[in-house]
Amino acid sequence: MDFELVVGVISKHFGESYFMSKSFYVCLLLSVFLAISGCDDSDDNAHAELVTIGLIFPLSAPKGKPRHQAALLAARHLAEAGYPIRTVVEDSQLDKFLGVDAARNLVENGKAKVLIGASDSGITMEIADWVSIPNQIPQISYASTSPEMTELKDDDFLFRTVPSDKLQGAVLAYLAKEVKGYEKVAVIYRQGSYGDHHSFEFQNEFQSRGGTVTSIQAHVADPPTDFDIEADFTHILDNIRDVGIPQAIVAISRDEESNVYIKQALARKEFKEVEFIFVDANKNTNIFKDVSNTALEGMCGTFPSPPDYKLPPEEDSRLMFENSYNNVFPKDKQQEQGDLETYTFLHHSYDAVIVAGLAAYAATQEKGQAITSIDIRDQLRNVAATQEGTKIGPGIDNLRTALEHLKNREPINYEGASGSVDFDNNGDVIAPIEIWCYNNGQTQTSNICEVMDIGTEPKQVVCKEPTQKPSQ
Numbered sequence: 001m002d003f004e005l006v007v008g009v010i011s012k013h014f015g016e017s018y019f020m021s022k023s024f025y026v027c028l029l030l031s032v033f034l035a036i037s038g039c040d041d042s043d044d045n046a047h048a049e050l051v052t053i054g055l056i057f058p059l060s061a062p063k064g065k066p067r068h069q070a071a072l073l074a075a076r077h078l079a080e081a082g083y084p085i086r087t088v089v090e091d092s093q094l095d096k097f098l099g100v101d102a103a104r105n106l107v108e109n110g111k112a113k114v115l116i117g118a119s120d121s122g123i124t125m126e127i128a129d130w131v132s133i134p135n136q137i138p139q140i141s142y143a144s145t146s147p148e149m150t151e152l153k154d155d156d157f158l159f160r161t162v163p164s165d166k167l168q169g170a171v172l173a174y175l176a177k178e179v180k181g182y183e184k185v186a187v188i189y190r191q192g193s194y195g196d197h198h199s200f201e202f203q204n205e206f207q208s209r210g211g212t213v214t215s216i217q218a219h220v221a222d223p224p225t226d227f228d229i230e231a232d233f234t235h236i237l238d239n240i241r242d243v244g245i246p247q248a249i250v251a252i253s254r255d256e257e258s259n260v261y262i263k264q265a266l267a268r269k270e271f272k273e274v275e276f277i278f279v280d281a282n283k284n285t286n287i288f289k290d291v292s293n294t295a296l297e298g299m300c301g302t303f304p305s306p307p308d309y310k311l312p313p314e315e316d317s318r319l320m321f322e323n324s325y326n327n328v329f330p331k332d333k334q335q336e337q338g339d340l341e342t343y344t345f346l347h348h349s350y351d352a353v354i355v356a357g358l359a360a361y362a363a364t365q366e367k368g369q370a371i372t373s374i375d376i377r378d379q380l381r382n383v384a385a386t387q388e389g390t391k392i393g394p395g396i397d398n399l400r401t402a403l404e405h406l407k408n409r410e411p412i413n414y415e416g417a418s419g420s421v422d423f424d425n426n427g428d429v430i431a432p433i434e435i436w437c438y439n440n441g442q443t444q445t446s447n448i449c450e451v452m453d454i455g456t457e458p459k460q461v462v463c464k465e466p467t468q469k470p471s472q
Contacts, residue, residue: 049369050084050085050086051085051086051113051114051357051360051371051376052085052086052087052088052110052111052112052113052114053075053085053086053087053088053112053113053114053115053116053353053356053357053360054087054088054089054090054103054106054107054110054112054114054115054116054117055068055071055087055088055089055090055106055116055117055353056089056092056099056102056103056106056116056117056118056119056127057071057089057091057092057117057118057119057349058091058092058093058094058118058119058120059089059091059093060091060093060094061093061094063119063344063345064091064092064119066346067119067142067143067345067346067349068089068349069325069328069329070321070325070346070347070349070350071087071116071142071349071350071352071353072087073321073324073325073328073350074349074350074351074352074354074357075087075353075357076328077324077354077394077395077396077399078354078357078358078399080396081396081397081399081400081402081403082400083357083360083361083399083403085357085360087353088106088110088112090102090103090105090106090110092117092118092119092120092123094119094120094123094222095123095222096120096122096123096126097126099117099118099123099126099127100123100126100127100130100131103115103117103118103127103130103131103132104130104131107131107135107137112137113137113360113371113372113373113376114137114138114139114140114356114359114360114373114376115127115131115132115137115138115139115140116139116142116349116352116353116356117139117140117141118141118143118144119141119142119143119144119345120143120144120192120193120194121141121144121145121146121148121149121192121193121197122146122192122193122194122221123144124139124141124144124149124158124160125144125146125148125149125152125158125193127139128152128154128157132154132157132158133154133155133157133158135373136155136157136373136374136377137157137373138157138159138356138359138373138377138380139157139158139159140159140160140161140352140355140356140380141158141159141160141161141162141352142160142161142162142345142348142349142351142352143162143344143345143348143349144160144162144194145160145162145163145164145165145168145194145198145280146164146193146197146198147164147165147166147197147201148193148197149164149193149426149427149428150164150166150426150428154427156377156427157377158427159380159423159427160427160428160429161348161351161352161355161416161418161421161429162304162345162348162418162431163304163429163430163431163433164428165194165197165198165201166201166451166454167304167430167431167433167451167454168198168201168279168280168302168303168304168433169198169200169201169202169204169205170201170205170433170451170454170458170459170461171302171433171435171449171451171461171463172201172202172205172250172277172279172301172302173202173205173206173208173209173211173458174205174209174449174458174461174463175277175300175301175302175435176202176206176211176248176250177206177209177210177211178209178461179300179435179447180248180275180277180300182211182246182247182248183210183211183212183247184211184212184213184214184244184246184247185206185212185213185214185246185247185248185249185277186213186214186215186216186217186240186246186248186249186250187199187202187203187213187215187216187217187249187250187252188217188218188219188236188240188249188250188251188253188258188261189217189218189219189250189252189253190218190219190220190221190252190253190254190257191218191219191220191221192221194252195218195221195252195253196218198252198279199216199218199250199252202250202252203216204457205457205458205459208457208458209458214240214243214244214246215239215240215243215246217236217239217240219232219233219236219253219257219261220232229257229260230260230264233260233261233264234264236261237261237264237265237268237271241270241271245270245271245273246274247274247275248274248275248276249265249274249275249276249277250276250277250279251276251277251278251279251282252279252281253281253282255281255282255284255286255287256286258278258281258282258287259286259287259289259290262276262287262290262291262296263287263290263291266291266295275299276296276299277299277300277301278300278301278302279301279302279303280301280302280303280304280344280345281344282301283301283303283344283436283443284344284443285441285442285443288441293438293440293441294441296438297438297439297440298437298438298439299437299438300435300436300437300438300446301435301436301437302433302434302435302436303344303433303434303436304348304418304431304432304433304434305419305431305432305433305434305445305448317393317394317415317416317417317419318347318417318418318419320393320394320395320398321347321394321395321417322417324394324395325346325350347416347417347418348417348418350416350417351394351414351416351417351418351421354394354399354414354416355380355383355384355414355416355421356376356380358379358383358384358399358402358403358406358412358414359377359379359380359382359383359384360376360379361403361406362379362382362383362406363375363376363378363379365406365407365409366379380423381422381423382411383402383406383412383413383414384413384414384416384421384422384423385413385421385422385423385424386411386412386413387413387422388411388413389405389410389411389412389413390402390410390411390412390413391412391413391415392405392412392413392414392415393414393415393416394416394417418431419431419432432448432449432450433448433449433450433451434448434449434466435448435449435463445466446465446466447463447464447465447466448463448464448465448466449461449462449463449464450462450463
């Protein structure tokens with residue numbers, strides 16, 4: 001099956017109806033997997049030598065499909081560079097129990113040797129505990145930022161292409177205190193690994209800079225269907241008001257949650273002068289479905305950012321990915337498909353698949369075709385964290401060069417669409433954090449920041465204006 005034809009069919013269907021049923025979406029994508037591998041899924045022997053990579057995305061949520069598309073783009077690039085892989089996808093449905101079931105199915109029935117996922121930190125760690133670690137399967141998350149993952153005893157099977165919230169929390173506090181000049185803020189966060197640790201990191205950093213956190217309010221994560229979330233957020237805003245109106249509220253929630261209490265706060269006169277500070281989950285324009293696009297003008301947040309190097313187009317990893325993504329998923333269709341300006345962690349999803357694929361190929365050069373998951377795990381740092389290796393960026397031509405180097409047993413250093421993928425001993429990456437702000441109803445990067453010393457309080461943060469206009 002011709003890959004271009006399949007992608008064209010998908011683009012056509014996305015353009016007609018992005019919110020397709022999960023079953024139709026998965027069936028449609030199955031044809032893409034077969035096109036990538038050039039195999040008939042009913043013929044087990046045909047793809048016996050292809051490495052299977054299991055993908056875990058929240059397909060039933062809007063953000064899941066564009067991230068999955070970025071992963072498919074990575075699989076396509078690997079195939080066209082000369083190393084086809086077999087991919088199988090499952091929907092986590094943003095539920096830790098269903099996420100574990102999805103991962104288990106990918107390993108036991110899909111025969112996945114690598115897992116890519118999940119999205120939420122809590123789901124990612126549940127999968128690691130119940131599937132990846134006991135089955136010795138390397139797992140790479142593209143969006144899980146909780147610091148708790150660093151401390152997890154994972155036997156070196158858990159990795160991520162996004163930096164820990166220890167970094168984002170430091171820049172978030174720097175934004176609030178040093179950039180915005182706030183002395184008193186309140187925090188609203190979602191319960192669970194992501195919100196618990198992100199709010200903790202922010203509070204410590206903000207207070208170490210001399211600021212005061214007037215109130216910390218947790219809201220229920222994934223409430224039951226009969227739960228009145230609007231009443232819960234009303235109560236949370238009442239609690240914040242009762243201890244004294246802050247200058248700003250730090251929103252550490254999924255956008256579908258924060259959009260509710262932001263709309264409520266904007267409608268209450270006592271919060272008329274209160275601003276909001278946002279995190280990575282809010283870097284989009286979905287809020288403007290509920291409030292005017294001027295209501296949040298000038299308000300800012302943080303997000304893990306690719307490094308802001310002023311490079312020519314042929315060397316700019318981010319631009320290489322974005323151009324490829326836009327070619328496969330044209331901009332005039334992206335509002336339905338999942339565009340680069342609205343959805344986050346597409347770059348990180350792409351890199352997770354590329355690193356897994358390169359590690360698998362490197363393992364085959366060392367061990368032959370009959371490689372194990374441990375063989376792949378042992379090559380992850382060799383293809384992405386070898387400073388003396390040849391620098392490799394995203395894209396078909398670069399990956400073709402990477403495969404040639406690996407075939408000749410020469411070291412490479414993959415520098416991804418999301419930036420450096422230099423996994424440390426904990427499977428973490430160190431990456432810049434951007435400060436972004438709402439400007440005329442759009443998100444715009446204002447600064448690129450680096451945390452220079454993680455061991456100090458407050459952490460040293462150095463920021464600069466971007467030398468180019470970064471997108472999501």
